[in-house]
Amino acid sequence: MTKMNNQNTKSWQARISEATDAIAQEFVESISYDWRLYRQDIAGSIAHAAMLAKVGLITETDRQAIEKGLRDIEAEIDRDGPKWSGFKPELEDIHMCVESELTNRIGEPGRKLHTGRSRNDQVATDLALWIRDAATKQLPAQLVDLCKAFASIAERSADVVMPSFTHLQRAQPISAAAEALAWLQMFDRDRERLSCAGRGYQTGLPQSPLGSGAIAGSSLPIDPAFTASIFGQMVAPQSSIERTASRDQACDFVFACAMIAQHLSRWAEQWIIYMSTEFGFITIADRYTTSSSMMPQKRNPDMLELIRGRCGNVYGDLFGLMTILKGLPIGYNRDLQEDKRIVFRAHDTISQCLIMAAAIVNSANYDAARIEPTLERGFLDATSLAEYLVTKGIPFRTAHHIVGTLVARCEKENKHALSQLGVEAFNEVIATKSDLRVDAAIFDALGAKNVVQRYQSAGAAGGRPLEEQLKEWKKRLGV
Ligand code: ARG
Numbered sequence: 001m002t003k004m005n006n007q008n009t010k011s012w013q014a015r016i017s018e019a020t021d022a023i024a025q026e027f028v029e030s031i032s033y034d035w036r037l038y039r040q041d042i043a044g045s046i047a048h049a050a051m052l053a054k055v056g057l058i059t060e061t062d063r064q065a066i067e068k069g070l071r072d073i074e075a076e077i078d079r080d081g082p083k084w085s086g087f088k089p090e091l092e093d094i095h096m097c098v099e100s101e102l103t104n105r106i107g108e109p110g111r112k113l114h115t116g117r118s119r120n121d122q123v124a125t126d127l128a129l130w131i132r133d134a135a136t137k138q139l140p141a142q143l144v145d146l147c148k149a150f151a152s153i154a155e156r157s158a159d160v161v162m163p164s165f166t167h168l169q170r171a172q173p174i175s176a177a178a179e180a181l182a183w184l185q186m187f188d189r190d191r192e193r194l195s196c197a198g199r200g201y202q203t204g205l206p207q208s209p210l211g212s213g214a215i216a217g218s219s220l221p222i223d224p225a226f227t228a229s230i231f232g233q234m235v236a237p238q239s240s241i242e243r244t245a246s247r248d249q250a251c252d253f254v255f256a257c258a259m260i261a262q263h264l265s266r267w268a269e270q271w272i273i274y275m276s277t278e279f280g281f282i283t284i285a286d287r288y289t290t291s292s293s294m295m296p297q298k299r300n301p302d303m304l305e306l307i308r309g310r311c312g313n314v315y316g317d318l319f320g321l322m323t324i325l326k327g328l329p330i331g332y333n334r335d336l337q338e339d340k341r342i343v344f345r346a347h348d349t350i351s352q353c354l355i356m357a358a359a360i361v362n363s364a365n366y367d368a369a370r371i372e373p374t375l376e377r378g379f380l381d382a383t384s385l386a387e388y389l390v391t392k393g394i395p396f397r398t399a400h401h402i403v404g405t406l407v408a409r410c411e412k413e414n415k416h417a418l419s420q421l422g423v424e425a426f427n428e429v430i431a432t433k434s435d436l437r438v439d440a441a442i443f444d445a446l447g448a449k450n451v452v453q454r455y456q457s458a459g460a461a462g463g464r465p466l467e468e469q470l471k472e473w474k475k476r477l478g479v
Pocket of ligand 1: 030034092093119120123332334336337338
């Protein structure tokens with residue numbers, strides 16, 4: 001029988017002549033944050049033990065003791081969280097804390113668990129499994145909640161017509177629902193992007209790192225394909241060196257988070273603008289606003305501003321991770337330990353922002369009464385008028401010129417809308433370019449509300465195409 005380690009002695013202490021310096025100890029530890037990998041670490045160890053038993057490196061009795069011990073530990077951590085008594089900074093990380101506690105409890109079989117593996121393939125495996133869960137379960141569920149919130153505001157705003165903006169200048173009239181569905185579309189694509197990141201962004205199945213050992217694999221007859229099959233949707237490592245050195249999936253994941261952050265930030269900015277007195281297009285519930293300690297009249301969109309601002313943190317996370325990886329020689333390097341801080345932080349930021357965003361959208365309404373009077377400004381129906389002339393056989397470039405001239409004429413005559421011109425005025429300008437003469441039917445193509453009903457191209461911001469979009473989203477989201 002081998003003598004058991006004292007519980008606080010490191011498994012590798014034999015090689016090092018003195019205890020780790022106290023400052024170094026605090027500096028090197030990662031248990032304060034990588035404890036969050038405990039479920040994945042334990043699942044990895046249970047799979048590894050099953051594999052060791054299968055190939056005859058441990059007995060079935062050993063395997064059972066290991067599994068039982070690990071499940072007990074998992075239940076305790078489920079209960080105690082980061083306060084679990086087995087988390088000891090002197091044991092550095094989740095892998096050593098769990099293994100050391102297991103060995104304290106079950107003795108010799110615990111000492112066999114690390115056969116044919118290293119913390120290097122262990123940590124890569126834990127992180128791969130953690131990201132897979134976050135990217136295909138937790139975050140997608142939050143994205144779906146946000147998408148449902150947009151579908152629902154789209155539905156209750158289907159009759160609200162509003163201006164759209166390019167260059168933040170009035171463009172064409174749209175249904176407010178169409179704008180809500182545009183955001184929905186972005187967040188739905190984020191969900192798919194995340195799921196690709198979670199699955200390792202590749203055509204084949206992702207390769208489980210477990211079985212890669214420290215770098216070169218093992219001379220023992222281990223079966224990494226078997227552990228991969230236990231994880232499901234994974235295959236054996238193709239290169240033990242690459243599997244322990246790569247953090248590609250972490251980069252893909254943080255990039256997907258950065259994209260979500262970007263979309264959230266753009267949406268938040270749009271609504272902050274809409275909430276201003278100048279616009280007044282959107283109202284959100286008071287419970288998502290704050291006031292000012294000095295200006296009693298204030299009603300500030302602080303939650304939206306924080307969502308907009310936190311995007312910067314996630315971009316920082318992405319750059320942080322990419323920079324940590326820059327220049328790293330192939331094989332494991334301790335720099336890689338920093339990846340987890342970043343992955344967790346990017347995840348947490350996104351998760352909190354998504355929950356906040358869904359709550360805000362659910363509380364919001366487009367303010368039809370404020371929007372409606374503004375529709376008369378900005379010649380929103382100009383493009384529609386040009387398209388109407390196209391249906392009468394005028395080339396688009398000519399029609400564009402005619403409408404441009406009509407708009408200029410309105411401005412000169414102090415008219416704020418094309419519909420204020422008479423049929424004679426239309427015909428007078430049209431006559432400079434064409435033999436066409438129009439009648440009162442031309443007014444069907446004018447006015448924001450009419451225009452929105454005339455859209456017929458796929459994906460258009462009103463009319464039948466919008467009804468179809470909304471129907472499709474409701475079906476897909478089950479709302
Ligand atoms: N805590 C380490 C990390 O997160 C685990 C791997 C340590 N490996 C080593 N050879 N020191 O990367």
